[in-house]
Amino acid sequence: MPRILLTIILPLALWVWAFVDCLTTPEDEVKHLPKVVWVLIVLLFPPLGPIAWLIAGKQRGFHRAAAAGGADTAGPGYGGARGGRPLAPDDDPEFLASLKDLKKSDKDHEEMLKRWEADLRRREEDLRGKDEPDDGRKS
Structure with missing residues (x-):
């Protein structure tokens, strides 16, 4: 059973997740190659394609916020242009104004x-x- 998990289920889950992640990632967050090329790499070269996508295909974390020009507020309570981490209430100007x-x-x-x-x-x-x-007196 553990052998099936490691040889079939885990690579399949990684492949499906990387494919869906690659498809749903906006074009401006894809690094090094065009998005279409990344989709083909992920589809045609399992498990190396999904691993390459994880390592080099998408901007993640700090790099995404820096590429977006720092932490601007795209929506209430969120930093970054694409909905990054939520701001603390005392850092959110909209929340403070509502108070x-x-x-x-x-x-x-x-x-x-x-x-x-x-x-x-x-x-x-x-x-x-x-x-x-x-x-x-009564009248």
Whole structure:
């Protein structure tokens, strides 16, 4: 059983993964050769083609971020032009701006609640005043 795993299943899984990875990689992330050539190498030369793709075919990690021009924000919470690693919340300018909006919104809510409480107290006092007899005399 371990022999089947090492000789058939593992190389097949590597070949399928490398083929799919090669097909889904954007053209500007492919290194050294055109993407079509890499697809042919991966397809026609298993297991050397997938191993070559892993080693030399695609920009990975730091090299991809450097090629993209550093860490610019392509989307909320992500660094790099192609969705690199997520930024920490305190490093994400969009998240920090949303917190400022929340603080402003909280202050507005607090003021609104104070107005409602004052209005409720006034209405309760008005209702108490109508329920109490004037001089204790009935007319």
